[in-house]
Amino acid sequence: MKAPKWYRKLEQWVEGDARDLKEPKAHDESITESTRKIENHNGPSLIRASRSELISAVSRISAVICCFVLLVVMMFTVAFMPTTSTESNVTMNETAKRYIEQGMDEVGATNLVANIILVYRGFDTYGESCVLFLGATAVIMLLANDRKNETEKDRAAQRLSDKLDAKIPNQVLVDVTKVLMPVLLLYGAYILCNGHLSPGGGFAGGSLIGGAMILCENAYGVNKVRTFFGHTVYHAVKVGALVFYAALIMYTIFVGSNGLENIFPKGTPGSLLSAGIILPINIAVGLEVACTMYAFYTYFVRGEL
Amino acid sequence: MHLYYENFLFISIFLSLLCGILTTLLEDGRKSRRVTLVMLAVCAVLNGIVFVNTSIRGEYFTYAMGQFPAPWGNEVRSGPIESLLATVFCIVIGMSLLGGGRDLEEDILPGKINLYYIMMDLLTASTFALCYTNDMFTGYVFIEIMTIAACSIVMAKDNGQTIVATIIYLIMSMVGSGVFLFGVAILYSISGHLLMPNIMASVTKMFTAGSFHYPMAVVAGMVLVGLAIKSALFPFHTWLPTAHGSATTSSSAILSGVVLKGYVILLIKVMCRVFTMEQIRQLNVNDILFVLGICAMIYGSVRAVRENHSKKMIAFSSVAQVGYIYVGLGLCSTAGMAAALYQILAHAVTKSLLFISTGGLIQTAGHRKSLHDLRGMARRRPLAGIGFTVGALSMVGLPLLAGFITKITLGQAALELGIPRWEMISCLTAIAISSLLNAWYFIQATIQIWKSEEEDVQDENGPVAVHAISPDRSFGFAVVSLCVMNVVLGCFAEPLVRLLQHSVALL
Numbered sequence: 001m002k003a004p005k006w007y008r009k010l011e012q013w014v015e016g017d018a019r020d021l022k023e024p025k026a027h028d029e030s031i032t033e034s035t036r037k038i039e040n041h042n043g044p045s046l047i048r049a050s051r052s053e054l055i056s057a058v059s060r061i062s063a064v065i066c067c068f069v070l071l072v073v074m075m076f077t078v079a080f081m082p083t084t085s086t087e088s089n090v091t092m093n094e095t096a097k098r099y100i101e102q103g104m105d106e107v108g109a110t111n112l113v114a115n116i117i118l119v120y121r122g123f124d125t126y127g128e129s130c131v132l133f134l135g136a137t138a139v140i141m142l143l144a145n146d147r148k149n150e151t152e153k154d155r156a157a158q159r160l161s162d163k164l165d166a167k168i169p170n171q172v173l174v175d176v177t178k179v180l181m182p183v184l185l186l187y188g189a190y191i192l193c194n195g196h197l198s199p200g201g202g203f204a205g206g207s208l209i210g211g212a213m214i215l216c217e218n219a220y221g222v223n224k225v226r227t228f229f230g231h232t233v234y235h236a237v238k239v240g241a242l243v244f245y246a247a248l249i250m251y252t253i254f255v256g257s258n259g260l261e262n263i264f265p266k267g268t269p270g271s272l273l274s275a276g277i278i279l280p281i282n283i284a285v286g287l288e289v290a291c292t293m294y295a296f297y298t299y300f301v302r303g304e305l
Numbered sequence: 306m307h308l309y310y311e312n313f314l315f316i317s318i319f320l321s322l323l324c325g326i327l328t329t330l331l332e333d334g335r336k337s338r339r340v341t342l343v344m345l346a347v348c349a350v351l352n353g354i355v356f357v358n359t360s361i362r363g364e365y366f367t368y369a370m371g372q373f374p375a376p377w378g379n380e381v382r383s384g385p386i387e388s389l390l391a392t393v394f395c396i397v398i399g400m401s402l403l404g405g406g407r408d409l410e411e412d413i414l415p416g417k418i419n420l421y422y423i424m425m426d427l428l429t430a431s432t433f434a435l436c437y438t439n440d441m442f443t444g445y446v447f448i449e450i451m452t453i454a455a456c457s458i459v460m461a462k463d464n465g466q467t468i469v470a471t472i473i474y475l476i477m478s479m480v481g482s483g484v485f486l487f488g489v490a491i492l493y494s495i496s497g498h499l500l501m502p503n504i505m506a507s508v509t510k511m512f513t514a515g516s517f518h519y520p521m522a523v524v525a526g527m528v529l530v531g532l533a534i535k536s537a538l539f540p541f542h543t544w545l546p547t548a549h550g551s552a553t554t555s556s557s558a559i560l561s562g563v564v565l566k567g568y569v570i571l572l573i574k575v576m577c578r579v580f581t582m583e584q585i586r587q588l589n590v591n592d593i594l595f596v597l598g599i600c601a602m603i604y605g606s607v608r609a610v611r612e613n614h615s616k617k618m619i620a621f622s623s624v625a626q627v628g629y630i631y632v633g634l635g636l637c638s639t640a641g642m643a644a645a646l647y648q649i650l651a652h653a654v655t656k657s658l659l660f661i662s663t664g665g666l667i668q669t670a671g672h673r674k675s676l677h678d679l680r681g682m683a684r685r686r687p688l689a690g691i692g693f694t695v696g697a698l699s700m701v702g703l704p705l706l707a708g709f710i711t712k713i714t715l716g717q718a719a720l721e722l723g724i725p726r727w728e729m730i731s732c733l734t735a736i737a738i739s740s741l742l743n744a745w746y747f748i749q750a751t752i753q754i755w756k757s758e759e760e761d762v763q764d765e766n767g768p769v770a771v772h773a774i775s776p777d778r779s780f781g782f783a784v785v786s787l788c789v790m791n792v793v794l795g796c797f798a799e800p801l802v803r804l805l806q807h808s809v810a811l812l
Binding site for chain 1: 319446453
């Protein structure tokens with residue numbers, strides 16, 4: 001089977017090397033003996049081309065139709081949905097009731113959302129943190145520099161641009177960063193540590209800290225950031241945070257499911273040191289999110305930490 | 306206090322997650338490979354113990370994943386079927402990694418190989434979680450993990466073809482996840498629960514009251530379409546041949562053998578635990594599954610006949626085999642469900658065997674992948690040839706092999722419908738046509754690979770340069786054990802099928 005033209009163009013664009021469309025490599029897998037024979041005669045390949053155009057037009061139109069049908073179905077469904085925020089709504093059941101009425105006493109955090117996502121449904125949230133970890137790993141897998149996606153020329157260009165950045169610093173950016181950096185880090189840390197008392201928590205605070213680090217990287221150059229956040233620190237923090245989080249969750253699951261006593265004190269709701277495992281989990285999630293944010297940025301920009 | 310083995314569910318999920326996270330610290334590919342294989346072996350034993358215990362007791366158990374019991378917290382649940390599937394998937398993943406080890410070394414750069422094993426660990430964790438979950442949203446979270454991990458293992462080979470395949474796969478998967486999530490959201494707002502038994506209670510209430518009939522149909526349709534896209538049911542299969550055909554050997558084997566099935570298992574749970582089979586029949590969802598399954602069986606086989614690229618041929622055969630699973634589900638009876646579950650096991654074992662032995666043959670042919678170039682390669686590497694032959698014959702449906710039992714149980718399930726309805730006739734006809742087509746291309750391919758090499762002279766490109774392959778013990782081990790599993794599944798199917806039929810009630 002010969003791949004359609006758009007497909008080969010896309011492939012060529014992705015691969016980035018100037019491979020001639022007409023002359024495939026000797027052991028190109030998609031081009032087989034029979035199609036090579038067909039290509040020698042002009043006729044069949046022309047027919048094939050017009051047919052594939054027709055197919056792509058049909059599929060484009062049918063995609064649009066599918067989207068519209070989905071739209072209509074969804075709009076129609078909305079008309080049948082129960083009214084929200086009324087007493088009789090089905091979501092106002094014993095589950096929500098317990099979260100709201102007993103959450104603070106049972107778990108200890110005044111932020112009920114933190115109770116739900118980190119303790120009641122802690123396993124799901126651990127899964128979500130693993131999604132972040134997995135996302136970062138996938139980005140590293142795709143974008144980390146290696147001999148397949150980086151040439152000597154790319155490296156030289158990168159070195160040159162780094163040198164220029166170091167020589168002519170962007171004064172506005174540097175000054176703004178000087179003012180913003182401490183505020184951002186402090187605010188991020190506050191959101192992290194206060195996640196069980198007020199809206200916020202690990203995901204929000206972590207993205208602020210990650211954003212602060214990206215700002216720092218832009219203002220002072222990657223070498224400055226590397227002095228405190230290099231490859232080793234990144235891995236240590238990321239793995240440490242996730243393993244610590246996993247240990248806490250595993251402990252709660254084991255203890256909770258087997259009816260043993262949980263040793264984490266709940267404290268007085270409302271004070272900083274309260275709500276058992278929520279505070280440490282928020283810090284771990286925050287570190288993980290900050291690492292992931294920074295890693296996304298830096299791997300997209302230069303392919304290394 | 307739980308029984309000792311009930312803790313194994315969460316231990317195996319977290320063990321594989323933790324192995325994945327800690328593998329980040331190992332820069333060395335060999336070490337991470339060992340860690341992953343040991344983890345898989347341990348998990349297989351743990352899940353095996355759960356299987357033995359649950360099947361002896363003939364009952365299921367639930368396990369709260371957190372301090373608070375469900376519906377406030379998360380929950381996992383296992384009966385014989387779930388733990389059996391988890392065990393077999395674990396073994397299949399392990400064997401695929403063993404069998405494709407050499408290709409992995411060649412295809413993936415040494416600096417990135419440990420990342421591949423991270424993906425594998427998390428993929429294993431998500432497989433367990435999808436097998437054991439009792440909560441729709443936990444299901445969604447682990448669908449996400451499985452999607453990212455599966456896309457990454459396609460991408461790992463890192464050439465133009467695999468990246469394009471990954472892009473297509475990723476887009477299709479995201480559409481699937483999105484549609485599934487819409488379905489779950491609507492289901493939550495009309496039933497007020499995420500835990501499967503509780504949803505079932507309120508769904509049953511709604512059915513008897515006759516309210517929310519339209520949103521219910523939309524939910525069933527969306528969940529079904531979302532999971533069907535991800536498990537490559539017929540009109541949504543377009544991503545499969547490119548992804549499975551271009552990835553490295555182990556990835557193809559795992560994608561076909563395990564990843565597709567993970568989503569099917571969630572669908573089975575939705576059919577049995579969120580709705581009941583009776584309600585599914587009322588909503589006519591099973592007819593859609595059935596018709597699409599029939600189309601997949603025939604379309605996949607026809608495309609496989611026309612395919613000249615060896616791995617794509619096997620990938621199209623996967624499309625057809627997924628059709629068998631959906632036909633079983635579409636029959637919407639205990640026997641049909643048992644046939645579908647048996648097919649999940651049989652296909653996991655057979656397709657991974659086919660992919661890794663084809664990988665072996667392709668290596669011998671110097672990385673040429675068209676069937677034409679594989680001519681005579683089985684003589685150079687007999688073990689790979691035997692593996693391919695056993696797998697191919699199983700797909701064709703030779704008695705004593707796993708594929709035969711699938712076809713016969715599916716046929717029996719169709720006959721059980723009693724009065725000759727259109728389902729029965731079309732199911733039997735489709736099995737017959739699909740088997741014939743399977744025989745056509747698989748036996749042709751088998752003959753090709755065993756041909757003697759003197760016939761190569763007429764080849765216009767000159768004889769294929771044959772690469773000397775040093776003996777690869779892990780490949781041999783993987784092929785032999787998958788062959789043995791195949792034969793065991795085929796020869797001693799009677800008790801297994803009976804167990805599955807009894808346990809469907811426990812789903």
